[in-house]
Amino acid sequence: MTIQQLRIARPVTDLAESSAMYCSGLGLMPIGEFTDHEGFSGVMLGDETLSWHLEFTQCHHHPVKPVSTAEDLLVLYLPSEADWQQRCLSLARAGFTRVTSFNPYWAENGATFQDKDGYRTVLQHGTWRL
Structure with a gap:
């Protein structure tokens, strides 16, 4: 598939x-x-x-309140240090708040950001390999 x-x-x-x-x-x-x-x-x-x-x-007829937990994550991998730092800065400038990762693994090589609805995005400095 x-x-x-x-x-x-x-x-x-x-x-x-x-x-x-x-x-x-x-x-x-x-x-x-x-x-x-x-x-x-x-x-x-x-x-x-x-x-x-x-x-x-x-x-519009039945508004749904956004609900997220500290472990509901959008994780994006950025291998370049310069790209990772620039994207972290861009998220902060866009209004995201940098927060402490619930799972400490994500803080080792990454940064966690939260939007105004509580959704979290992790920018991980590195690559993902199978």
Whole structure:
């Protein structure tokens, strides 16, 4: 089985704010959006070079409160030290808050950031190998 694309979908409290934070912080761009589709609006953020993208949604009729735990993580690997440092700075400038990782493993070679809805992103300095 070949999986062509991975979408991570999350409800958010403010589509515009979340989109701006992730575009600015992670260098993503809007790749799709929908408005009031059966009561839902949303935006997809990604990049043509990636095999994954994020989707943020809002339900207009029955608002869903974003819920996340300290172990619900979006983990991104950046092998270059300069790229890792620059992306950490970009996340902070975009409004993410640097937080202490619940699992100390992520602090060894990485940094954990939290957005305004409590979703956490780990920027790991290194590569992932199978």
